[in-house]
Amino acid sequence: MKRALMLAAVDPTIGGILVFGDRGTGKSTAVRGLARLLPPMMVAGDCRYNCDPAEPAKLCSACRAEGPVRRGRKVPVPVVDLPLSATEDRVAGALDLEKALARGEKAFEPGLLAAAHRGFLYIDEVNLLEDHLVDLLLDVAASGVNLVERDGLSVRHPARFVLVGSGNPEEGELRPQLLDRFGLSVEVTSPKEIAERIEVIRRRDRFDRDPDGFSRDWEKEDAKLRARIAAARRRIGAIETPDSALECATRLCLALGVDGLRGELSLLRAARAAAALDGARTITEATVAQVAPSALRHRLRRDPLDEAGSTVRIERALAELGLQ
Incomplete structure (x- = not known):
């Protein structure tokens, strides 16, 4: 699983990663820990859609309206959770009710797809995702663009991300259309060796008691992996x-x-x-x-x-x- 995540970090065009396995095997922990290993990315100004200033042809309408993008800022690569309880408005974005009620403005409030652009979108228990959200993800994954037309709004913005889904196969299967969109699939099982299980428990216990100290102990290893991913990105072409x-x-x-x-x-x-x-x-x-x-x-x-x-x-x- 870690190898697949690193491959997707090197080349996001591989597609999503599907992780099936036993409960309690660290699937969610591995995905959420990925954010620490990714080199930061450049974002155009204060763009709400994480536009890349080095790719003018892929800028959102707001960035295009500002003219040539002269400045950028480094931000962490987003790793966004999509909860099963999320509504379509929360995922795709919708009318900003606060501005609508307070000032009578029709403004767009970006959703999780905007937040995940150029990063990773993680869905735990992906096989339990509601059909209307599956349809939405399929449309966006195919086009790389999120189109929202409701409440008098018509907004288009780029939405390209690596979809990471995890789940337990005993709880249901994925729709074939969504399954086909994943580039890689891995299976995770519980460790069988006593020493390996003890080491997992020891590390988890250490993290629970001293998260900052645990993170400091692994900073050098994180830095090595981060440098390795960055070097692979430069080399892949x-x-x-x-x-x-x-x-x-x-x-x-x-x-x-x-x-x-x-x-x-x-x-x-x-x-x-x-x-x-x-x-x-x-x-x-x-x-x-x-x-x-x-x-x-x-x-x-x-x-x-x-x-x-x-x-x-x-x-x-x-x-x-x-x-x-």
């Missing part, structure tokens, strides 16, 4: 993608019967991010095989004649193709 790696991805998707071409694209993007993160210059067949389970696990059709899990099927296909 120069990663070479030979035809052999593309052929490897295609052969694997065909062998597994993956629908469409999103499987190959996810494999390619994840492999490129993995190569950048590891300091490599070229995507190899080994790199593709390394990210294959995460990129393809949730894309496999159910086979009533094969009771093996998705991960086992992928590993078997890799072995048959000589990629392990």
